Amino acid sequence: xxxxxxxxxxxDVPQIxxxxxxxxxxxxxxxEVTATxxxxxxxxxxxxxIYHCLIAGHDGVPAGFSLFFFNYSTWKGKPGVYLEDIYVxxxxxxxxxxxxxxxxxxxxxxxxxxxxxxxxVLDWNTPAIDFYRAMGGEFLDEWRNVRLSGDALxxxxxx
Amino acid sequence: xxxxxxxxxxxDVPQIxxxxxxxxxxxxxxxEVTATxxxxxxxxxxxxxIYHCLIAGHDGVPAGFSLFFFNYSTWKGKPGVYLEDIYVxxxxxxxxxxxxxxxxxxxxxxxxxxxxxxxxVLDWNTPAIDFYRAMGGEFLDEWRNVRLSGDALxxxxxx
Numbered sequence: 001x002x003x004x005x006x007x008x009x010x011x012d013v014p015q016i017x018x019x020x021x022x023x024x025x026x027x028x029x030x031x032e033v034t035a036t037x038x039x040x041x042x043x044x045x046x047x048x049x050i051y052h053c054l055i056a057g058h059d060g061v062p063a064g065f066s067l068f069f070f071n072y073s074t075w076k077g078k079p080g081v082y083l084e085d086i087y088v089x090x091x092x093x094x095x096x097x098x099x100x101x102x103x104x105x106x107x108x109x110x111x112x113x114x115x116x117x118x119x120x121v122l123d124w125n126t127p128a129i130d131f132y133r134a135m136g137g138e139f140l141d142e143w144r145n146v147r148l149s150g151d152a153l154x155x156x157x158x159x
Numbered sequence: 160x161x162x163x164x165x166x167x168x169x170x171d172v173p174q175i176x177x178x179x180x181x182x183x184x185x186x187x188x189x190x191e192v193t194a195t196x197x198x199x200x201x202x203x204x205x206x207x208x209i210y211h212c213l214i215a216g217h218d219g220v221p222a223g224f225s226l227f228f229f230n231y232s233t234w235k236g237k238p239g240v241y242l243e244d245i246y247v248x249x250x251x252x253x254x255x256x257x258x259x260x261x262x263x264x265x266x267x268x269x270x271x272x273x274x275x276x277x278x279x280v281l282d283w284n285t286p287a288i289d290f291y292r293a294m295g296g297e298f299l300d301e302w303r304n305v306r307l308s309g310d311a312l313x314x315x316x317x318x
Contacts, residue, residue, distance in 0.1 A: 020233045035236025043231065043238060048207055050238050051231040069231050072202065072210040074179045074244050077194025079202060079209050082241075085233050099318070106307070106316040117312055120302040129303070136311025143279040144288070145299040148265070152295025153276055157265040159258070 003097055005104040008053035008065070010045045013037045016053060019065045023087040027122060051084065054104050056097050064088035066101040068108070073116060080116035081109035102135075120145070162256055164263040167212035167224070169204045172196045175212060178224045182246040186281060210243070213263050215256045223247035225260040227267070232275060239275035240268035261294075279304070 008016060017037055024033045043050045056064040064087050071082040083105055088097045109117045121128050133139070148156060167175060176196055183192045202209045215223040223246050230241040242264055247256045268276045280287050292298070307315060 024234060029234075033234050035233060039236035043236070050229055051233075067231075067233055069229070070209055071230070071241065072226075072228050072243055074194060074210075074226055075183060075188075075192050077198035077202070082230065084231055103315055103318045106312055106318075110313060110316040115312065116306060116308045118304065118306045121305055123301050123303055132305050132307075135307065135315060137305040137307050140304040140306055142282050143304055144282055145277065145302055145304070146280055146291050146296045147275060147277045147299055148291075148294065148296050149275045153265055153274065154269060156262055156294060157269040159262045159265075 002059060003063070003095065003100050004057045005054050005100055006057070008044070008055050010041055012053070012055055012062075013041050013044075015055070015062050016040055016044075016065060016067070019062075019087050019089075020067075020085065022089060023085055026087070052108065054101060054108075056088070056092075056101050058092050058095065058097060062089075063092035063095075064097050064101060066105045068105055070112075070114075071118065076115055078113065078115055080114045080118060081105065081112070083117060083119035086119070098131075161218060162222070162254065162259050163216045164213050164259055165216070167203070167214050169200055171212070171214055171221075172200050172204075174214070174221050175199055175203075175224060175226070178221075178246050178248075179226075179244065181248060182244055185246070211267065213260060213267075215247070215251075215260050217251050217254060217256060221248075222251035222254075223256050223260060225264045227264055229271075229273075230277065235274055237272065237274055239273045239277060240264065240271070242276060242278035245278070257290075 014037055021033050024030050051067055051069045053067045067085040068081050068083045070079045072079050086101055106117055180192050183189050210226055210228045212226045226244040227240050227242045229238045231238050245260055265276055
């Protein structure tokens with residue numbers, strides 16, 4: 001009954017992709033994952049990694065992950081950590097592994113001079129919302145997220 | 160009557176800070192800006208810049224800016240561009256400068272292998288919302304933004 005959290009290495013890439021697919025399934029969008037091991041290796045483990053990743057293990061078995069990158073607050077004039085994914089395998093839930101991943105991600109943020117950590121939660125995910133609120137999380141509900149993808153992005157780029 | 164867009168240089172840092180303050184004033188939070196020229200210089204113009212910035216000029220006068228950084232889509236397995244700030248000075252509005260900044264930011268995204276550009280808009284900013292929708296922007300309203308800052312972040316990091 002022991003949980004460990006450690007930084008991911010290139011050898012973890014197949015497991016990272018499996019976690020990403022597991023999370024997409026939980027978020028009811030399993031078919032939207034087109035990421036490949038090659039891309040994840042290139043973007044997370046090159047000389048200038050675009051993302052960072054922590055792996056949680058439980059009794060030596062991979063149990064979950066968090067994946068994040070730096071964002072930037074122009075008001076603060078400081079970097080922050082943006083938590084893109086956090087996920088614990090169904091059979092390992094209820095053991096505090098999600099909390100342990102959040103704690104280690106927060107440590108990474110503080111150690112890298114960040115005053116903020118930010119992420120998103122689906123509006124129907126009440127258990128997660130309650131958990132984040134209890135922790136002191138602030139919900140920025142006056143902001144709407146806008147995304148421009150694929151063809152619409154390409155159209156704009158040649159306007 | 161000519162608009163130019165160019166990448167920011169270290170010499171633009173005082174102007175970037177002035178634009179950041181102008182945008183905070185428009186967003187009704189002028190006192191929340193604690194950024195300094197030193198921090199902006201360090202974070203945007205070192206060997207591994209955390210953010211990138213474009214400066215718009217109109218008839219040779221600085222008129223606005225966009226400031227952005229890379230994010231990462233685990234579903235796509237690709238980087239994206241996150242547009243943190245876009246701003247045009249009041250006296251230069253209505254000349255298509257905001258659109259020109261968006262176009263050049265989209266070009267940066269496409270040239271850097273991104274399939275997505277994402278940003279936030281305040282829910283009362285109807286002109287901007289209509290503008291983004293007309294451009295093909297998708298509103299991700301099922302996601303809520305959560306932020307953990309300052310003391311709450313430090314408490315979590317030592318949990």
